[in-house]
Amino acid sequence: VPVSLTEKDLKFIDRLTGLNIAVGIVALSIGALLGILQGLEHAKVFDAYPLLQPLIQTYYQGLTLHGTLNAIVWTTFFICGFFTFALPRSFNRPLRYPWLSWLAYGLMVVGIVMAAIPMLLNNATVLYTFYPPMMADLWFYVGLTVFVIGSWVVGYNFYFTYYAWRKENPEKRAPFIALAITITMALWQLATLGVAAEILFQLIPLKLGWIAGTDVLLDRTLFWWFGHPLVYFWLLPAYVSWYAMLPAQTNGKMFSEPLARLVFWLFLLFSTPVGFHHQFADPGIPEIWKFIHMVVTMGVGFPSLITAFTVVASLEVGARARGGKGYLAWIGRLNWGDPSYAAQNLAMILFVFGGIGGLINASYSVNMAVHNTMWVPGHFHLTVGSASTLTFFGILYWLVPKLTGHKLFTRGLALAQAWTWFFGMLFFS
Numbered sequence: 001v002p003v004s005l006t007e008k009d010l011k012f013i014d015r016l017t018g019l020n021i022a023v024g025i026v027a028l029s030i031g032a033l034l035g036i037l038q039g040l041e042h043a044k045v046f047d048a049y050p051l052l053q054p055l056i057q058t059y060y061q062g063l064t065l066h067g068t069l070n071a072i073v074w075t076t077f078f079i080c081g082f083f084t085f086a087l088p089r090s091f092n093r094p095l096r097y098p099w100l101s102w103l104a105y106g107l108m109v110v111g112i113v114m115a116a117i118p119m120l121l122n123n124a125t126v127l128y129t130f131y132p133p134m135m136a137d138l139w140f141y142v143g144l145t146v147f148v149i150g151s152w153v154v155g156y157n158f159y160f161t162y163y164a165w166r167k168e169n170p171e172k173r174a175p176f177i178a179l180a181i182t183i184t185m186a187l188w189q190l191a192t193l194g195v196a197a198e199i200l201f202q203l204i205p206l207k208l209g210w211i212a213g214t215d216v217l218l219d220r221t222l223f224w225w226f227g228h229p230l231v232y233f234w235l236l237p238a239y240v241s242w243y244a245m246l247p248a249q250t251n252g253k254m255f256s257e258p259l260a261r262l263v264f265w266l267f268l269l270f271s272t273p274v275g276f277h278h279q280f281a282d283p284g285i286p287e288i289w290k291f292i293h294m295v296v297t298m299g300v301g302f303p304s305l306i307t308a309f310t311v312v313a314s315l316e317v318g319a320r321a322r323g324g325k326g327y328l329a330w331i332g333r334l335n336w337g338d339p340s341y342a343a344q345n346l347a348m349i350l351f352v353f354g355g356i357g358g359l360i361n362a363s364y365s366v367n368m369a370v371h372n373t374m375w376v377p378g379h380f381h382l383t384v385g386s387a388s389t390l391t392f393f394g395i396l397y398w399l400v401p402k403l404t405g406h407k408l409f410t411r412g413l414a415l416a417q418a419w420t421w422f423f424g425m426l427f428f429s
Contacts, residue, residue: 003168009094013084016101018403020081021396023109024074028389031069038062057122065119067128071230071384073112076147078392079237080104080154083181085399086240087158090177093168096160100153107150114143129223130203132214138207141199148192155185176257177244183264184236190272191233194225217284224275232271232300234384236264238347238391242311245395246344250335252318255310263310266303270296280367290364297362304355311348339414343394346422347387353429354382378429386425393418 034056040046041059056062088095095101117139118124124136162174162182174182198219205211243260247253254260276293279285316330324330335341357379360366370376397414401407408414 003093003164005088005092005094009088012098013088013095014403016105017081017085017399019105020077020084021399023112024077024081027069027073027077027112031066031074034062034066034069038066058125060127061119061122061125064125064127065116068115068119070389071128071234073147075234075384075388075392076151077108079184079233080108080151082237082392082395082399083158083185084154085403087161087178087181090175090181091161091165093161093165095157096164097157100157100160104150104153104157107153108147109150111143111145111147111150114146115140116143118143129220129227131223132203132206132216132219135203135207138204141203141207145196145199145204148196152189152192155189158182158185176254176260177240179261180236180240180244180264183268184233184240187229187236187268187271188233190268191226191229194222194275195227198222198226217282220279220282221275221285224278225272226275228275228278229271231383232267234388236267238344238388239263239307241344241391241395242307242348243314246311246341247314247318249338249341249398250315250318251321252314252316255313255317259306259310263303263306266306267300270300270303274300274362277362277364277367280364281371294362294364298359301355301359301362308352315345337411337415338397339408339411339418340394340397342415343397343418343421344391346418347390347394350382350390350422350425350429351387353426354379354387357382381425382429386421386429390418390421390425393421 037056038059041056041062056065084095084101115124118137119140121137124140126134126136126140130136130140158181162178165178166174202211202214202219202222206214243254243263247255274293274297276285276290277297280290315334316324318335319330319333322333322335324333334345336345357375360370361376361379397408
C-alpha cells in the first residue's frame with residue numbers, strides 16, 4: 001500500500017532540517033569571522049596594533065578553522081538539511097527510518113565538536129588538506145571520522161527511502177529531485193572513501209604509534225580522491241535548485257528534464273577520478289595518469305556546459321512569460337526583486353568565471369603557471385564561496401520562512417546581502 005506524508009511526518013522533517021541548518025549557520029558564522037581575521041593577520045594589522053590580536057594564535061590556525069568550518073562543516077550540514085527537506089516531499093513519502101536521521105545528526109554534531117576543540121586549542125593546525133608529516137591531535141582525526149560516518153548514515157536513510165518508494169511504484173520513473181539527491185549522496189559516499197582510508201589506515205595508526213611512518217605521496221593522493229569530488233558535493237545541491245526550483249521562482253519551468261537527469265549521471269561518472277590534477281606538480285605519479293586525470297577533469301566540464309544551456313533556457317521561458325522581449329532584454333524581466341532568486345542567479349554568474357578558471361587548473365601545462373599562487377584561492381572562492389554558498393543563501397531565503405512560518409525580516413536587507421556578496425567575491429576572486 002503506498003505511503004504518503006502526514007502532518008506529523010512533515011513536522012519531523014522540518015525540525016530535522018532546521019537543526020542541520022542551524023549547526024551549518026553557526027559554523028559558517030565562525031568561519032567567516034576567521035576569514036576576516038586572516039585578512040587582517042596577513043596584512044600585518046596585528047603587528048602594528050597588538051591589542052587587536054584576535055583569539056587565533058597563528059595565521060595557519062585561522063586558516064585551518066576557516067577552511068574546515070566553511071568548506072566541510074557548513075556545506076555538509078546545509079546539504080543534509082536541505083536534502084532531508086526535499087527528498088521526502090519529492091517522493092511524497094516519509095523517510096524510511098526516522099531514527100537513522102537522528103543517529104546521523106548526533107554523529108555529525110559529536111564528530112565536529114571533537115574535531116573543533118583541538119583546532120581551537122591550536123593542536124590541529126594542519127590546514128584544510130591535513131597532509132602528513134604535519135600531524136594534528138588524535139581527536140581531530142577521530143572527530144572527522146565520526147562526522148563523515150554521520151553523513152554516510154544520512155545517505156543510507158535516503159537509499160532506504162528510495163528503495164521503499166521503488167517497491168511501491170515499480171513502473172514509475174523516480175521524481176527528478178529525489179533522483180538527483182540520491183545520486184549526489186552516492187557521489188559523496190565514493191568521494192569520502194579516500195579520506196576515510198587516509199585517516200583510518202595511515203594517520204590514526206601513525207598517531208597511536210602502531211606504524212613507524214606513512215607514505216606522504218599516497219596520503220596526498222588519498223586526500224585528493226576526496227578533495228575534488230567534494231567540489232561536486234557542494235555544487236550538485238545548487239544544481240538541484242537551479243534546475244528544479246529556481247525556474248518556478250520566475251514563472252518558468254524546467255527546459256529539459258532528460259538533460260537534467262543526464263547531467264547528474266555524468267557528474268557521478270566523471271567526478272570521482274579527477275583528483276590527480278591537484279597533484280600535477282607532485283613527483284612520483286606517472287605522467288600518463290596525470291594526463292588521464294586531465295582528460296577526465298575536462299570531461300566534467302561537459303555537464304556544466306549542458307547546465308549553462310538548459311538552466312538559462314528555463315529562465316528565459318519564465319522571463320518571456322513575464323513579458324520579456326528581444327534577444328537579451330528578457331533578462332530584465334526575471335524576478336530580480338526576490339532575494340531568493342537574485343542570490344541564486346548571481347551565484348550562477350560567478351560560477352561562469354569559476355568554471356573557466358577550473359579549465360585552466362585542469363590543463364597540465366597551464367596549471368603549472370598558476371600552481372601555488374593566489375589564483376587558487378580565487379578559483380576556490382568562486383566555487384564553494386560563490387556558486388554553492390550564495391545559492392545556499394538564496395535557498396535559505398525561502399526555506400527559513402517555510403520552516404518558521406514567518407516572512408523574511410526585510411527583503412531589502414536580503415537583496416543587499418546577495419549583491420554585496422556578489423561584488424565582494426567578484427573583486428576578491
